[in-house]
Amino acid sequence: MEPTKVQSEGGLNVTLTIRLLMHGKEVGSIIGKSGARINISEGNCPERIVTITGPTDTIFKAFAMIAYKFEEDIINSMSNSPATSKPPVTLRLVVPASQCGSLIGKGGSKIKEMRESTGAQVQVAGDMLPNSTERAVTISGTPEAIIQCVKQICVVMLESPPKGATIPYRPKPASTPVIFSGGQAYTIQGQYAIPHPDLTKLHQLAMQQTPFTPLGQTTPAFPGLDASPPASTHELTIPNDLIGCIIGRQGTKINEIRQMSGAQIKIANAMEGSSERQITITGTPANISLAQYLINARFRDVAAMWNDPSSMTTS
Incomplete structure (x- = not known):
C-alpha cells in the first residue's frame, strides 16, 4: 500500500496511540527524535510497554527509526557471531x-493481504496477554516491510476503533530465581545465569556463620542459611x-522472601491511627x-506496582 493512500485514509492530523x-535490553535502542511522543513503562520488568502517540505521519517516522535501529543492532551483534x-x-x-x-x-x-503486499510476516496471538483484553501482534521482516505493514495496521485501527472497555496489558516484575553454585550466587534471566555480587556476599557470610547441614536432616531454602537456631531480631517500619x-497477592511475595532468606518475618496488624506497620525479622545475621x-x-518495583493497582494487596 502506497503512503499516499494511507495518508488519505488515515489522515495525517489524526492522533493515534500504538503500543x-x-x-x-531493546528499550535503550529507541531513544531518538521522531516527532512522536514515546513513553516507556516503568518498573524492573523483563518486558516494557512502549507507547507511541502522535499524528500518523510521526508514528510512521517513529517506527522507521525503531526498525532501522533494531536492524543496526542485529548487524552489530552478527559481527561477533558465526x-x-x-x-x-x-x-510486537x-x-x-x-x-x-x-x-x-x-x-x-x-x-x-498485508503479508503479500508488504513482504512482512504478521502473526496475531490466539490468546490475550495475561490480565488484559489485549493481544500481541508480531511483525517480522526488513525495516521497509515493517514500516509498510505498520501503515496498513494503523489504517485498520483507525477504521475499526476498539469496542467496549480495554483492559491494558501491564508487564509484571519478574520474580527472579536465585541459585547458589561454587560459593557464588546467580540470578536466572532467560537462559542465562547472571552472577549477583550482593547475594554472593550474603551467601558467603551465611556459609561462614552456620555449618553446612545435610539436606536429609533439615530442609532449608539454601544450605547454611537457616541451619542454626535464630540468633537475633531486627525490626523495620514500613x-x-x-x-x-x-506481602504480594495472597502473601506470595512475603512467603518467597521467607523461603529465600530463611528468616522468620512477621508483619504486625495495622494500628488504628497509625500510618505505619512494624515488620519483625528473626534469624541469623x-x-x-x-x-x-x-x-x-x-521497593524498587513500587513504581510498577502503583501503575498496576490489581497487584497491590493487603494482609
Whole structure:
C-alpha cells in the first residue's frame, strides 16, 4: 500500500496511540527524535510497554527509526557471531482484542493481504496477554516491510476503533530465581545465569556463620542459611501504603522472601491511627541481611506496582 493512500485514509492530523511490547535490553535502542511522543513503562520488568502517540505521519517516522535501529543492532551483534544469515527485525504490537478481528479479516483475508503486499510476516496471538483484553501482534521482516505493514495496521485501527472497555496489558516484575553454585550466587534471566555480587556476599557470610547441614536432616531454602537456631531480631517500619508491595497477592511475595532468606518475618496488624506497620525479622545475621536485601528489592518495583493497582494487596 502506497503512503499516499494511507495518508488519505488515515489522515495525517489524526492522533493515534500504538503500543509495543519490548524486552528491557531493546528499550535503550529507541531513544531518538521522531516527532512522536514515546513513553516507556516503568518498573524492573523483563518486558516494557512502549507507547507511541502522535499524528500518523510521526508514528510512521517513529517506527522507521525503531526498525532501522533494531536492524543496526542485529548487524552489530552478527559481527561477533558465526551466523551468516541475517535474522529479520521483529516488533510486537499490543492491540485491543476487539480490533484483532479487523486485522485478520474474514477468513484471514486482511492479514494475508498485508503479508503479500508488504513482504512482512504478521502473526496475531490466539490468546490475550495475561490480565488484559489485549493481544500481541508480531511483525517480522526488513525495516521497509515493517514500516509498510505498520501503515496498513494503523489504517485498520483507525477504521475499526476498539469496542467496549480495554483492559491494558501491564508487564509484571519478574520474580527472579536465585541459585547458589561454587560459593557464588546467580540470578536466572532467560537462559542465562547472571552472577549477583550482593547475594554472593550474603551467601558467603551465611556459609561462614552456620555449618553446612545435610539436606536429609533439615530442609532449608539454601544450605547454611537457616541451619542454626535464630540468633537475633531486627525490626523495620514500613508505611501502610507500601505494605502490599511486600506481602504480594495472597502473601506470595512475603512467603518467597521467607523461603529465600530463611528468616522468620512477621508483619504486625495495622494500628488504628497509625500510618505505619512494624515488620519483625528473626534469624541469623545472614538471614536478616538477605531478608532486608530482598525487601529493598521489592521497593524498587513500587513504581510498577502503583501503575498496576490489581497487584497491590493487603494482609
